[in-house]
Amino acid sequence: MRAHLARVDAVIVQAVIAGALSFSHLHDLASAAGQGGWKAWAYPVSVDLLLVAAWRRMRQSQRVGQAAGGPRLWFLVALAASLGANIATAGLLDLDHVPASLRVIVAGWPAVAFFGGTLLAHAPHTPEAPAAPAASTPDTEPHPAPAAVDTSDRDALPAPSTDPAPATEVAAEPAATPPPASAPAPAPAVALPPALxxxxxxxxxxxxxxxxxxxxxxxxxxxxxxxxxMTASVAAHL
Incomplete structure (x- = not known):
């Protein structure tokens, strides 16, 4: 546990140091390019926020299986701005005489950062994770129904072999029903209830x-x- 905390603390300390140095280099470059006051402090915040936002959106897109070309492009743009400021302030550039092209790039960065942040914020994000359970549910439903019920019914039907018997019984019933119509002829012997x-x-x-x-x-x-x-039975009692 202590070793894990030590590793986490080391990573945090390293990230804070690297972020502070990069922040300072961006501030110095923006200030040398003519962006004084609070503007010079806003440039490193803009670059670092775009870098983090592009990284998070790129990871989210990769996690759900979507294309991450747009977030990766803005991540590289922000990374190039941060690395460019770090290299430019390493003594390779005279900060007292900044070229006009660098002044144009620094002045145009807010529009680029705003455009990239807007695209990242409004990029379509449709997670496809729920599609897997939806596809697996129909697959599990058909298996129990046909297999368990049909086999038990088909095994039960041939065993008793009662299919031909009902046919003969049904055929015999129509033949057995007509005789009762002529049977009541000798019905005077049939006694009616006393109340009747x-x-x-x-x-x-x-x-x-x-x-x-x-x-x-x-x-x-x-x-x-x-x-x-019952006519004959009624006549017998008149």
Missing amino acids: VDRVRALADEHRSTTGSPADPDAVRARLGLPPS
Whole structure:
């Protein structure tokens, strides 16, 4: 743990020293190029911020598999500005007599930095990480459904071999249903419930007292809501 902290502290110290030196060189170059006061201090901040912003956006684009050409270009531009200032202040350039071309470059840097920062801030950033789970979900769904259910059903159907039997039973049922229609012919032997017998006789007496003629068994059966096969049974009790 202490060794890890020592390595982290060393990296931070090194970064602070390098940043301070680069910051000072950029300030000195901007001041020598005619940018005095707070302007000379703003130039190193602009260069370092563009460098860090381009590096972060380049890493984000590479992490999600996108092209990082734009962020890499602005990273190289900011790195060239920082390295150029460090080399220029190493004694290779007379800071008391800065060439006009360098003054133009320093004066035009704010527009370049603003343009690069705007492009980095508004660059489209669409992470493609959620696409992988979405593609894997449909793949997992089809596997359990067809495999488990279909095999169990297909194994269960041939074993009992009951497919031909229902066909014969269904075919036999239509043949078995017509006989009951003719079966009620000898139905006088079928006894009606006592309550129904009383109801049949009451209707027959009512008809006789109203019309003076015996009641028709089929009419009495219809009034009771009985099937036509019960006509003979109703007539047996009139």
